[in-house]
Amino acid sequence: MQIQNPAESGKRPHVVIVGAGFGGLAVAHGLRSADVDVTIVDRQNHHLFQPLLYQVATAALSPADIAAPIRTIVRSQRHTHVLLDEVTGVDANTRSLSLATGATLAYDFLVLASGARHSYFGHDDWAEHAPGIKTIDDATRVRSKILLAMELAETNRQENVSRRDEFLTFVIIGGGPTGVEMAGAVAELTRHMAAMDFHFVTPTCVRILLVEAGSRLLATFPQDLGEAARKALESLGVKVMLNSRVTAIDEHGITMGEEHIDTMTVIWAAGFQASAAAQWLGAKSDRGGRVLVEPDLSVPGRPEIYVIGDTAAVIDRNGQPVPGIAPAAKQEGAHVAKLITARTRGQNATTPFRYRNFGTLATVGRQRAVIDFGWMRMSGLAAWLIWSTAHLYFLVGFRSRLIVGMNWLWNYLTFNRGARLITGGGLAKAPPEIRQLPIASPAPSLSLAG
């Protein structure tokens, strides 16, 4: 195995960025004029605007509305390369990454911005029945699941009443921003479909449950905003179940201690587990697997390695943890790009990172949101308008902004759901048990076989 280091041979320093999320792209952007070579490694060919992924899962947006090829985003940066591959390990002594395709990649500076994934608190078997939403494939899978459940409920109107409840019950687990946004969007989607496009399923048949183990929603927001979110969800018909801890999940539903809820559709928005960066580095991490970094975001003892975004546990100067949201990851990425630029110029740059809090937001349905600016907080329609504007503004690329804006406007005016497609095989890929379910008649002359 032969690893070349361009810096030693008098070439430009090589900066490797793992992950093309908000943090990784901010690093690449910050290095656009620096005298370095940059390689971005990602498992996907696209950057994803994750804050809107729940809208893909609820058929309001198409995947392409919120994703853009990484190559296109960094197109104008001549010295930036993109590599579709997966990191399997880091050798900090030889300064190289090993990749799933079998190659190694040498670096002078390494930025790990590899994000986070779900955690099922040790119950990995729940993943099959309660998918989370992190990738486009996750989102289209959840979308198909919701839409298929509605179709099955419509077909099973006469017989199998208990099965029908199972189809029409949608459970979202986790009362953080993702769970709150998802519950609101599922309520709007299913009730709107029932009202407009179904003959036998009516909006009142549909049950949406938001299950949270803690005593309130939006635990990282001020108390009154959590309460505002709860009221907004309840006005959309969501049943909010606080202090409810899930103890089991299988294909027929969820169990919370003594209580069992029959449902075909469970969506996971609870656990959080940082990417394997801490293992790659052998570095100390917090309970969520986030690497404990120095104030300048470098790894203790490895000044040439930085960790940012959801993979890093960053403590702000006021002693508070920096939240795992897009603006924080972007600020961290920009900070690291500045430090690397200074260091390639021979400066010993170790300026601590300082988080500027521009507010945290969560949306509930089509017209309500909650915002915490730190110095003020708001909820309701005004908050929703600010939320929409902010998200549109931060969407990568003008095209996305234009199309998403049009889609939103159109959905808002017509309450239409443009992307209501069951893909990935639809009924044919449904579990055999569902596929062979004896169905009742959708039309007067259909009856049960056998």
Added chain:
Amino acid sequence: MQIQNPAESGKRPHVVIVGAGFGGLAVAHGLRSADVDVTIVDRQNHHLFQPLLYQVATAALSPADIAAPIRTIVRSQRHTHVLLDEVTGVDANTRSLSLATGATLAYDFLVLASGARHSYFGHDDWAEHAPGIKTIDDATRVRSKILLAMELAETNRQENVSRRDEFLTFVIIGGGPTGVEMAGAVAELTRHMAAMDFHFVTPTCVRILLVEAGSRLLATFPQDLGEAARKALESLGVKVMLNSRVTAIDEHGITMGEEHIDTMTVIWAAGFQASAAAQWLGAKSDRGGRVLVEPDLSVPGRPEIYVIGDTAAVIDRNGQPVPGIAPAAKQEGAHVAKLITARTRGQNATTPFRYRNFGTLATVGRQRAVIDFGWMRMSGLAAWLIWSTAHLYFLVGFRSRLIVGMNWLWNYLTFNRGARLITGGGLAKAPPEIRQLPIASPAPSLSLAG
């Protein structure tokens, strides 16, 4: 098993339509004011604007741009039901359908509009290596395949030169309208990507081959239009191989007699096989499996069963076969709706179907098309403008029309490809052989392992 017939019990006659393509929807639309109950059965929950599916496969449009939920399309028709299910058989004596979910569905009138799928001329093992494009899942799979091949080529620039040719060769099999449109779109997509977003793959490295067994392209069009399409494709850099019959396809490429072409990406646009309607009915069919229908589109000896669209072999009054295109299916659907309406009023309606030829079209890339109006033919930019307008006009639903129009305008002005997403697992779902390919360096400091 108990089958109710609503007509016998004094209820409204029950019309069952199998397939929500252009033909099936035209029947439902034609029956919107008739005194009947209608049930549409489809395996998918959405109608698909199939003529533009190749644009999804080449990342110009998103799936939701060209698909709409069937329920939404027939939303305003109170007596029209939609059933997500798959037909497994027809019992013409008891007038009932059997469905994959185990139920039976009784009808008074049955319209089979279940379309067609690919045929590999007895080589079903080719399907795995040479996917065709009939569904949204097909199209996104082909899209991922093309984009992944480009990524692998970029990564393999230094080593494995022969592998690199394999990645950069794209073969389309079949010189009909689908193959011609696909070849033009693949050429534009890959060359544009190479020019704009890649560092090492240049447009001239990319090879696109269109393989046709016959002596000309667009066999169903006049000779000079086939020639115009060939020239247009060649100006886009497509190599058109006529009189070339494929004899083998495997994961490494295609074989034509003595000649072998290494390629990772083969797209099938050749064979055609009607749905199993003829088998369900035990009816006579042509070589492509199309049911030989009476002049009024009913099945011989079964006046209550009609077959339309790609599932029917319809001979026009001039003795010519009616082409398997959307306008023909729509006209047939409207015709059948009229006959059924008349018959439910007690008339003995058996008016023969007459095809009105408004022209057939095929497009080649962004600015060229060929059109055969029968009384005149044209090619070039003017034909492309007519093609675009016609397709926009016929797209189901205003939203689709608006979004597709915007996407087209945007792509035309910027040459951007908005939907360039590798989904379905991307690299992780690539064949193990590809996944573990030792890759060469994308950046100066990457080298081969081992």
